[in-house]
Amino acid sequence: MLFKDFDPLKEEMLQILDQKGNIVNDKLVPKIKKATLMKMYKTMVLGRIADDKAVQFQRQGRMLTYAPNHGQEAAQLGSIAAMDDNDWLVLAFRELNAMLYKGVTLEQSYLYWYGNEMGAKYDEDVKVLPINVPIGSQINHAAGIAYASKLNKTGEVALAFIGDGGTSHGEFHEGMSFAAAYDLPMIVVIQNNHYAISTPRKKVIKSKTLAQKAIAYGIPGIQVDGNDPLAMYLAVEKARERAANGDGPTLIEAVTYRMGPHTTSDNPKLYREDKEVQEWAKKDPLIRFKKYLIDKKYWSNKKDEELQETSKKEVLDAFKKVEKSGLVDLEDIFKYTYEKLTPNLEKQMNAYKKYLDEVGE
């Protein structure tokens, strides 16, 4: 129904909560448990602070690179909140909020950007794939996860994220085609933040909407206000129903905006106007979500102040631990290449240890 009503050819964007935080589509408001809403919001607050702090730490020379997701929180949290615990999260690299919601710790997340692989060793029961840097290639992983789920009838659904720029990649196309071919339980959320590094989406992608790319795969697509957590939740909830019913994958375009730089090495002033950024600041998902929760009497400004404080502390604590983490052990760069260290690797490692011993480093 939803996917018929919002057939991407109509070029209508699903929105439930407008940028002021008012419900504009009463009938569509999804039923979300209070606990879920609050978890979404608390993650959003934590995620926002963690994000802004990471950039700050980097400016201070304490963090390496970081890819901020300030502004894109609702696109992620609306999505992940609509999934089951048993589902999988398949990352691109700008999904701090989705990761936190799904059980990746902030410390792990920071540790990764700090330059330590241990930051990608999420806890055993956390069904999240490591950050995926080669653009688009994660879609094929999600398709494979979904295939296994379907074959073994586990009921798991794979939720994957990708950027607007990523939809031009061959890997995206192949993953979508593959998942569609077998009606796999996969949901792909495109975070259309309007830029791929410096390159505007409109300049290099000619499809009218990114949601329309779904037609090429014979699956539903929908364009959603990505800064509206309720709309995102609804779209993913319906997509998940489809997936669970064996109806196959769904493509969701979340229209959002990256408020910060591409990464901390990027200078967005080179390619976009402040005015544009200001316009999008008004659409901040955090502000509208908070208003919604306060209107609903689930939340208050006072509680929010407390939350800001505790979250800030949590962020600083996590980073403190990360800063204390030190360097990676020599053994660690060798021992995960194969299940067992090969004689060749052992030789290389020992020769290097000998060098360190002799030179006394």
Place this chain on the structure above:
Amino acid sequence: MLFKDFDPLKEEMLQILDQKGNIVNDKLVPKIKKATLMKMYKTMVLGRIADDKAVQFQRQGRMLTYAPNHGQEAAQLGSIAAMDDNDWLVLAFRELNAMLYKGVTLEQSYLYWYGNEMGAKYDEDVKVLPINVPIGSQINHAAGIAYASKLNKTGEVALAFIGDGGTSHGEFHEGMSFAAAYDLPMIVVIQNNHYAISTPRKKVIKSKTLAQKAIAYGIPGIQVDGNDPLAMYLAVEKARERAANGDGPTLIEAVTYRMGPHTTSDNPKLYREDKEVQEWAKKDPLIRFKKYLIDKKYWSNKKDEELQETSKKEVLDAFKKVEKSGLVDLEDIFKYTYEKLTPNLEKQMNAYKKYLDEVGE
């Protein structure tokens, strides 16, 4: 207009000449010069005989592999006939008819399948790229040719072929996206012959039509009866107008059928029913085209008999030359690696020559 009327979402297939050879859409009959029609037809007859003979030669152990295009002639000839002399032809590997029309000689074509690279050295003024075996990758070449044409305002348009199976490949997606991004003068004709080797199109490709994949690139797509040379001509003619006007690429799905095996190493009985093949035999492009020409008084059965004879002779002559062509010279496998032979290659070649000398081979 045409692309609006046959918007791929309507799922209507363009047809002008039905399978009996009758005009079913008077208003759309394209204006084609008699000379052009006759060149199309004569090429089709030659191509058909050459194709069937190649398979026969192979069965006799006189040819290596061959990928027959029996049944797909109209899809190719309707397309190439609508192009200008100055345009480019970018091949997949099953386009004997398009190649012949565009000036590749039958001898060259045979020589290639006979296992000699010289068969891909088409004459200087023949703007055809060599047969392209890695599926889908030719679309990017066509996009690049089209880019150069646009930049240098040469007016050339690139016509590329691909199979139904090829549309699932990442290379197809990237080439289409690239060409669309810059409104490049490119036309892609999908020869949907319903199979990728043994794999039915419907089994692994979920889009309703292949023409609908155009929507993902924000360009027009159209589904055409690929066994109808007039419909193919019209669609490509209009696509070429778009390209020449700077309106960008067009995607054309030619619905056709491969009557023979995938290649001479393939046994289609493993994966398709005779009945299906028989149904498609009735839609033979050659029969309907001939009837059209006879109805139009451009042609007669008597002339046709003569043409069959001369074409057959042409085919046998060409193959005779190819059979006499012998082995490739040693120098030839070295000398086209770089512009100049490198010292390393010279050494390798000389060492091998020395071996031949000493062992006396």
Place this chain on the structure above:
Amino acid sequence: MAVKTILQAINEALDQSMEKDDSVVVYGEDVGHEGGVFRTTAGLQKKYGEGRVFDTPIAEAAIVGSAVGMSVNGLKPVVEMQFSGFSLPGYNQVVAHVARFRNRSRGKYHLPMVVRMPYGGGVRALEHHSESLETLYAHIPGLKLVIPSTPYDAKGLMMAAINDADPVIFMEPKRIYRAFKQDIPEEPYEVEIGKARIAKEGNDVTIIAWGALVREVEKAMKQVDDIDAEIIDLRTISPMDTETIIKSIKKTGRVLIVHEAYKSFGPAAEIISRINEEAFFYLEAAPKRLTGFDVTIPLPKGEHHFIIDPKQIAYELKKLMAEKA
């Protein structure tokens, strides 16, 4: 025991692995209904159903990349690249993910998957159907690269590959798919990955080869009765069984490496370097390589120049023996 070709041996290995372990799935282009263009997977779909044995779109990145996801989620995928020349569109997945998932996740995830691909020339094939691309896979840490040369090894190595906790690239020498038969056990068995095989013991010189070339080397031996060569069938290209090689060199002092892959930056170079590193002063003559030229492997009418035959092996061997220490 039953008499089998390499092709049949691989088919049997797949069959028995699927029979034993429900998590094994087999897929690729034309792999399902038809049983593969070489019929390597024939009969499997009928036996195990379309869920576990299936045809894919023409999309090598999806084939390899989905196997990553499947491995993470409990399956053991055995995928086919129709020819090794067509494995390249999936190469990004192999290098960026297949080889790295264990390390990237510090052991949380590992990928028990196999990527099969027929490889090598000598079958009078079209362009891209004759490549020997060992180097591209052997150079990448985290991958294992296995190549059988006999039906016995084909079955045993394939079963070992499927049971391996690490991803294995399994290149199949298609030129000898059906070239000869061997009596091999009917029951399941494994041949250890990472161990070379001494195909023939000898004292004068070591010859190292793998895949279809092992047979050519063996044929060459008939032309050089007077030379007592030790033949090593490398079997696993990476991680390489350096120990077996070095032991042999220490005994013979001479080595000829034969492969069809391009010479420069090819596999023989690595073998020579390891010999230099570990047995340099045992060498009585410069190590020699007899390999494919550094040119694109020719189409059939020129392929005879490129393909290495027994006569050539014998010739190089005699030259090598003639060098004085």
Place this chain on the structure above:
Amino acid sequence: MAVKTILQAINEALDQSMEKDDSVVVYGEDVGHEGGVFRTTAGLQKKYGEGRVFDTPIAEAAIVGSAVGMSVNGLKPVVEMQFSGFSLPGYNQVVAHVARFRNRSRGKYHLPMVVRMPYGGGVRALEHHSESLETLYAHIPGLKLVIPSTPYDAKGLMMAAINDADPVIFMEPKRIYRAFKQDIPEEPYEVEIGKARIAKEGNDVTIIAWGALVREVEKAMKQVDDIDAEIIDLRTISPMDTETIIKSIKKTGRVLIVHEAYKSFGPAAEIISRINEEAFFYLEAAPKRLTGFDVTIPLPKGEHHFIIDPKQIAYELKKLMAEKA
């Protein structure tokens, strides 16, 4: 003359090539408006317009593959892979087409194109941003692989690459993009592709390196005053200047090869093999390689283990000299 970094030298080479030759076009991800994530192409779009300098979709196969088409149709494309680690999705185009068009068409078509890619570690970068993938390109016949180590060579080699009738893979050592400056000619000039540079003459031992490692070798020399080493900056990895290497080895009898690429099946192996083939009996000690380990290059907090520093070079050099002939 003007004092320039490698980055500026490349920018100038592109600029002057575009100025001189209208058929040169420059494109890739973020290459146009922004001038590249490293700013290597800064200013070019403004000067030459969006037709000749432009941003592309994220699609490496399209970037490389379209360059094939452009080359065929009269242009000289210089494309960028944002990092060499991201060149892999375009690798199929490189191997299947870029390397082969001349041979496939028996000389009818040739591809005067350049594929640029920043490469190498030591810049504390994310995963896939530190690769040294020389082998993957050097092993493929039909490609040239060029790597500069100085601003002078960077400009001269880039201009030569653009004017070359064959396709050139141009790897840029991003670690030293801005590390130092050199006084280089303002006018256009070429440095011949295929010729190594003797960075320092010497008699005791030959050290072969390229890219960022040349500087590390030079630094190491200060720690081994007593060793009179000859340093060869290889510059062109393929086709390799074997002659210069062999001449040096015949003089010194010892060789250390230093590269950051993975050791096994890496570039040093080929160099060692050529030395074995052409100067075996001149060797006074086993050739030595000091290279990246056979593990995925680590993220920054483990990268120091992997990166080769002058101290280590000096250490290996001393060990090599200590071996008796």
